[in-house]
Amino acid sequence: MQMNPYLSFDGKCETAFKFYEKVLGGKVLMMMKYGESPMAAQTPPESRDKIMHARLAVGDKLLMGSDAPAQMYEPMNGIQVTLSVDKPAEADRIFGALAENGSVRMPIQETFWARRFGMLVDQFGTPWMINCERPGQ
Numbered sequence: 001m002q003m004n005p006y007l008s009f010d011g012k013c014e015t016a017f018k019f020y021e022k023v024l025g026g027k028v029l030m031m032m033k034y035g036e037s038p039m040a041a042q043t044p045p046e047s048r049d050k051i052m053h054a055r056l057a058v059g060d061k062l063l064m065g066s067d068a069p070a071q072m073y074e075p076m077n078g079i080q081v082t083l084s085v086d087k088p089a090e091a092d093r094i095f096g097a098l099a100e101n102g103s104v105r106m107p108i109q110e111t112f113w114a115r116r117f118g119m120l121v122d123q124f125g126t127p128w129m130i131n132c133e134r135p136g137q
Helices: 013-024 088-099
Strands: 004-010 025-032 051-058 061-067 081-084 101-111 114-121 127-133
Touching: 004 013, 013 025, 013 051, 013 061, 013 088, 051 101, 088 101, 088 114
Parallel strands: 004 061, 081 127
Antiparallel strands: 025 051, 051 061, 101 114, 114 127
């Protein structure tokens, strides 16, 4: 069994996933637009260029997402995507990149459990926690 985050966007999925691919060093494996799907004929013209399903591989983990239909979109709330990294410098780099044009909830810093920990909401509305634990924890 695998558990994978699935992010919902309001028309910015393609831009977000290309950004995540660059920042996280992943690879977009799939990006299907509503207009490319078997349901293209039933899709309103204004939605055809939006993303029906995207899949990004980062190592052996997957991040998935889509642009929700306008009447079904809800901003992300009550959940955060957590990234666990091994090196403080990498935690700082990722945090800085994701925080650009976003909002920092907790600056990245040393804590009693981690060499680095920080929380932010990126420019696309995705909440993130970046964690670089101390060895042996």
